[in-house]
Amino acid sequence: MECTAQKKKYLAKDYKSELKPIWCPGCGDYTVLNAITRALAEMALPPEQVAVVSGIGCSSRIPAYTSVYGFHGVHGRALPVATGLKLARPDLTVLVTGGDGDGFSIGGNHFLHACRRNVDLTYIVMDNQVYGMTKGQASPTTAPDWEGSKLTPEGTGINPFQPLVVGLASGANFIARVSASDPVNMAQIIVEAVRHPGFSLVQVLSPCVTFRPEQAVWRDTVRTAVVDYTDDAARAARRLMTDDGFNVGKVLYKGSRPPYRPEFEASNGSIGELEARFAL
Amino acid sequence: MTVQSVSLTIAGSGGAGVVTAGSLLLDAAARAGWYALMSRSSGPQIRGGEAAAMLRFATEPIMSHDDSFHLLMAIDWDNITRFAAEIPLTAASLIVGDPAHGDAPAGLLKNTPRVAALPMSDIAGTIENGRPNMVALGAIAAMIGLPPAAMRIVVESALKKKGPAAIEASMAAFFAGIDAAKSLPAIPRLPAVAADSTPRWSITGNEATGLGAIRGGVRFVAAYPITPATEVLEWLAPSLAKVGGMLVQAEDELASINQIIGASYGGTPSMTATSGPGLSLMIESLGLAVAAEVPLVVVDVMRVGPSTGIATKSEQSDLNIAVYGLHGDAPHVVVAANSVADCLFTTQWAVHLAEAMQVPTLVLTDQAMGQARAILPKPAELTFIGQREVAKAAVEGQRYKRYAMTGSGVSPMAIPGTPGLTHTADGLEHNEFGTPSSQASDHQAQMDKRQRKISQFNYGDHWADIEDSEVGAGETAIITWGSATGPAREALQRHADAGGKARLISLRLIAPVQPEKMAEALRGIKRAVVVEQSHSGQFHRMLRAFYDLPAETVSLHQGGPLPFGPKQILDQLNAWSA
Numbered sequence: 001m002e003c004t005a006q007k008k009k010y011l012a013k014d015y016k017s018e019l020k021p022i023w024c025p026g027c028g029d030y031t032v033l034n035a036i037t038r039a040l041a042e043m044a045l046p047p048e049q050v051a052v053v054s055g056i057g058c059s060s061r062i063p064a065y066t067s068v069y070g071f072h073g074v075h076g077r078a079l080p081v082a083t084g085l086k087l088a089r090p091d092l093t094v095l096v097t098g099g100d101g102d103g104f105s106i107g108g109n110h111f112l113h114a115c116r117r118n119v120d121l122t123y124i125v126m127d128n129q130v131y132g133m134t135k136g137q138a139s140p141t142t143a144p145d146w147e148g149s150k151l152t153p154e155g156t157g158i159n160p161f162q163p164l165v166v167g168l169a170s171g172a173n174f175i176a177r178v179s180a181s182d183p184v185n186m187a188q189i190i191v192e193a194v195r196h197p198g199f200s201l202v203q204v205l206s207p208c209v210t211f212r213p214e215q216a217v218w219r220d221t222v223r224t225a226v227v228d229y230t231d232d233a234a235r236a237a238r239r240l241m242t243d244d245g246f247n248v249g250k251v252l253y254k255g256s257r258p259p260y261r262p263e264f265e266a267s268n269g270s271i272g273e274l275e276a277r278f279a280l
Numbered sequence: 281m282t283v284q285s286v287s288l289t290i291a292g293s294g295g296a297g298v299v300t301a302g303s304l305l306l307d308a309a310a311r312a313g314w315y316a317l318m319s320r321s322s323g324p325q326i327r328g329g330e331a332a333a334m335l336r337f338a339t340e341p342i343m344s345h346d347d348s349f350h351l352l353m354a355i356d357w358d359n360i361t362r363f364a365a366e367i368p369l370t371a372a373s374l375i376v377g378d379p380a381h382g383d384a385p386a387g388l389l390k391n392t393p394r395v396a397a398l399p400m401s402d403i404a405g406t407i408e409n410g411r412p413n414m415v416a417l418g419a420i421a422a423m424i425g426l427p428p429a430a431m432r433i434v435v436e437s438a439l440k441k442k443g444p445a446a447i448e449a450s451m452a453a454f455f456a457g458i459d460a461a462k463s464l465p466a467i468p469r470l471p472a473v474a475a476d477s478t479p480r481w482s483i484t485g486n487e488a489t490g491l492g493a494i495r496g497g498v499r500f501v502a503a504y505p506i507t508p509a510t511e512v513l514e515w516l517a518p519s520l521a522k523v524g525g526m527l528v529q530a531e532d533e534l535a536s537i538n539q540i541i542g543a544s545y546g547g548t549p550s551m552t553a554t555s556g557p558g559l560s561l562m563i564e565s566l567g568l569a570v571a572a573e574v575p576l577v578v579v580d581v582m583r584v585g586p587s588t589g590i591a592t593k594s595e596q597s598d599l600n601i602a603v604y605g606l607h608g609d610a611p612h613v614v615v616a617a618n619s620v621a622d623c624l625f626t627t628q629w630a631v632h633l634a635e636a637m638q639v640p641t642l643v644l645t646d647q648a649m650g651q652a653r654a655i656l657p658k659p660a661e662l663t664f665i666g667q668r669e670v671a672k673a674a675v676e677g678q679r680y681k682r683y684a685m686t687g688s689g690v691s692p693m694a695i696p697g698t699p700g701l702t703h704t705a706d707g708l709e710h711n712e713f714g715t716p717s718s719q720a721s722d723h724q725a726q727m728d729k730r731q732r733k734i735s736q737f738n739y740g741d742h743w744a745d746i747e748d749s750e751v752g753a754g755e756t757a758i759i760t761w762g763s764a765t766g767p768a769r770e771a772l773q774r775h776a777d778a779g780g781k782a783r784l785i786s787l788r789l790i791a792p793v794q795p796e797k798m799a800e801a802l803r804g805i806k807r808a809v810v811v812e813q814s815h816s817g818q819f820h821r822m823l824r825a826f827y828d829l830p831a832e833t834v835s836l837h838q839g840g841p842l843p844f845g846p847k848q849i850l851d852q853l854n855a856w857s858a
Binding site: 046064072074088110278 | 307310311479483487491494495499500502521522524526527528530531532534535536537539541543544545546547548550564565567655658696698699700701703704705706708715716
């Protein structure tokens, strides 16, 4: 409806289900759920016009905690599910939620190609640098010297994955980093991400209080980025590659590539025309 | 009556135009009122490798290749012995080669076929822009009785863009070949047939699969290229676009299957096509589609496995993974096409089954039928259209149950966008609402429901093709599936010609199994031969697990890529008759 006066008003709670999250008390993901529902209310999107798609992990539980259409699939494959859904149903607003392991390890290839393909999706990654659901193993964003896991007692010795740098290089059309400690700001950024055409990547620093209790200091470590976003990918790359990962609260990059949409004709062709080509 | 037919192979190195020549011959045969089947075999080279086009012509529709070839026309001898096993020759066969390329390799002469020379390149050299393959076609046409007028129509159509000079050069080479054939020994000829009014199609199995999908209602396809399934996708990409659908090339098979899950969750009937290696990658997500009850179709155009195997050649060895590959108890549907034409029927049926039961449905075809081109009577229109039971509107005061318990096991599905019916579809075990649950009672109820919907569904007569020999079923059955059905059909026919009775049972519905229907089909049958192209006899093992087979059952199984010849099956029937 064009007329805003007629537009139904929504509250954040209208987008929440009655299901109680399985998360630990103090988990950053609660804030993300709040920010998502707040953002949807701000945009006044009817719940049935929104879908949240996820894979596996603590943060991937979000769909069932919302009152919109949800899809909770298998580990690492949220982006392809969302891609298929959005291409088949461009009228829907499609959000993808998940963690760093789901998105950057098992789902890494889909991450590259989702950025590249630039379907109009908003991907919210709750990065806590750990696999929480399986009780605390190193993830692709874990520092190489983290010795907290029995699986890698000497640390992984592997440099962490840089999701925003890789996302930019792969063609993501919108890149932002936010902190779970500021849900109001996060909601604003999510609104911007949803409204920006193409593939939008939002990294959330979302501490794991159980397996990475030292992340509690993130609340104080993070700082609001001092510069506004750029539309220059080279400049964005330099900023992303030189920051320490704690500049948050602002959009870092906005591109202008048109979203991917396969060519097809309105259904004016008939199956008979296809069959005629086989006739002798 | 046994079909009167002539079989020939055209072979040569890359650039010899073997497959082009085969296609022209096939189309010309169709113009002449004949029926035809063409398979192709190629080496692993990306470009320029040796190739062979195997053709069989008859005055009636044909389902299978013959046991041996009457003619091997070798444009050159490059690597031809690699095909020797695939081109069985007898003492009555004729090899025609170009002396410019030397003598026929010894590897082809084991069964002492006749050998004759046709200087194709020299003859072509006398004609401006003449090509040896057109000379070969002329000789073949003369030998098998194909009217030149039919070839002219086909050549004019094929070379329209290249202009009249190219057409005349080709036809001149063709007529030179006809002249030269006068000196060649004879092979069987087919009679000229009066033009009949039966509408005919020229179609490959892979194209038929694509058409079946579109007819069934599929409008979203995501897929990753893989031999020998790629032609399904290449046909679908432009065709889907014409009917308001789309094809997305995904980054891998994991993405393919999950994209179609997303599109189908969004309400669009969806499909992917792949081969064994790709199916292996999709298996985990097929389980997701079972659990979340997302309808979709996965076509597996089988090739020789395991691993990369022989990517360009056929085998029926993905039966186990298709039926048993999913982890957990995962009720789903597996169907199999048993001919080029049946790729259309079975795929269309599969879309119908998937949508009606909200279940992933696998379609098994294979390289042999997928890449075979057939001239066949126009397939009948089918009424199967994917029809999903959709929840249209919220019921006042009731929370929507996505996985509601119903008698049929099928729960009305809410499509995103529908107000009041929001829910989360989940691969986690869940209750009727879709809410994750680890309760034993919810698991039991949801498993019962998933099983019930496919067990209680009415598959009608389509579960198998059951055909009796013209003189009756007697007490003998051939039980088979997929590509092995073609030679089995011909064996049944030859057996009948000799007065033998038998019944052919070709299973189209592989899973869920149909023990009652099979018992009915096997009533009065005392002995059976099970025919399949699998090294370990996967189909026979499955039959033994789920069906009461006659005490006297013989398993006739062989790995790919060599297809069964009708005689192999006939020999078993004759052994029992003796």
